[in-house]
Amino acid sequence: MAGLLRVTPAGDRLFVRARDGRIVGWYDPEDGVPGPGGAGEGGRIRIAHEPLRAEVLAALAPFVTGEVTVGPPPVPTSARLARLALHPDDDLAPNRPGEALHARLDHLPARGRAARALHDPHRADRTLLTAEQTVGAALDGWEGAGWRLLHSLPLPGDDRIPHLAVGPGGVFAVHTVPARRLPV
Structure with a gap:
C-alpha cells in the first residue's frame, strides 16, 4: 500500500x-x-x-x-482556553447551517398548511434552508479528519458565506444552491 x-x-x-x-x-x-x-x-x-x-x-x-x-x-x-474565549455574540462556531434563513423564517407569522400549499412566498427560502442543512450535515462529517466547519458566516450588508471549511487541504467556501432534479 x-x-x-x-x-x-x-x-x-x-x-x-x-x-x-x-x-x-x-x-x-x-x-x-x-x-x-x-x-x-x-x-x-x-x-x-x-x-x-x-x-x-x-x-x-x-x-x-x-x-x-x-x-x-x-x-x-x-488558561489558554480563557485567552481564546470570545464573547458569545462574536463566536461564529455555534451557527447551524442556514442560521440566517432560520432567523428570517422564524419571524414569519404562522400560516396554515392549506394556505402554504396554495401560495408560499417564502418557499425559495425554505428550499434553500433544506439544501444548506443537507450540505452542512455532509460537511460536518469532515470534522474527524482535522477539518473545522463554520456555517452561515455574516458578511457586510445582507450577504453571507453558507459554509466555510478550514483544514489540512486549505480553506474552502462552499456556496449552496438547491438544484434538485436539475442539471448542474
Missing part, C-alpha cells in the same frame, strides 16, 4: 495522499514537541485515516527530522 501513497508539499506541511487524492495524513514541522520557552521542536504527524497509519509513517519517514509527535495536538489548558 505504501506505493499507493504520495507525499506532496503544500505551504509548510507535507500531505500524504492516497491514489484517489484523499488526504490520509500530514506532517507539520512547526507543530511539534514543546521545547524551551514553549516553542515547538521537531514536528507533528497527523493520521487522518487510521487503517493506513503504518503506511503514512513510512511514506513520511524520509522527510521527518528531529523529534516528532504522532497524533492530535494536546488538549489546551484552561
Whole structure:
C-alpha cells in the first residue's frame, strides 16, 4: 500500500495522499514537541485515516527530522482556553447551517398548511434552508479528519458565506444552491 501513497508539499506541511487524492495524513514541522520557552521542536504527524497509519509513517519517514509527535495536538489548558474565549455574540462556531434563513423564517407569522400549499412566498427560502442543512450535515462529517466547519458566516450588508471549511487541504467556501432534479 505504501506505493499507493504520495507525499506532496503544500505551504509548510507535507500531505500524504492516497491514489484517489484523499488526504490520509500530514506532517507539520512547526507543530511539534514543546521545547524551551514553549516553542515547538521537531514536528507533528497527523493520521487522518487510521487503517493506513503504518503506511503514512513510512511514506513520511524520509522527510521527518528531529523529534516528532504522532497524533492530535494536546488538549489546551484552561488558561489558554480563557485567552481564546470570545464573547458569545462574536463566536461564529455555534451557527447551524442556514442560521440566517432560520432567523428570517422564524419571524414569519404562522400560516396554515392549506394556505402554504396554495401560495408560499417564502418557499425559495425554505428550499434553500433544506439544501444548506443537507450540505452542512455532509460537511460536518469532515470534522474527524482535522477539518473545522463554520456555517452561515455574516458578511457586510445582507450577504453571507453558507459554509466555510478550514483544514489540512486549505480553506474552502462552499456556496449552496438547491438544484434538485436539475442539471448542474
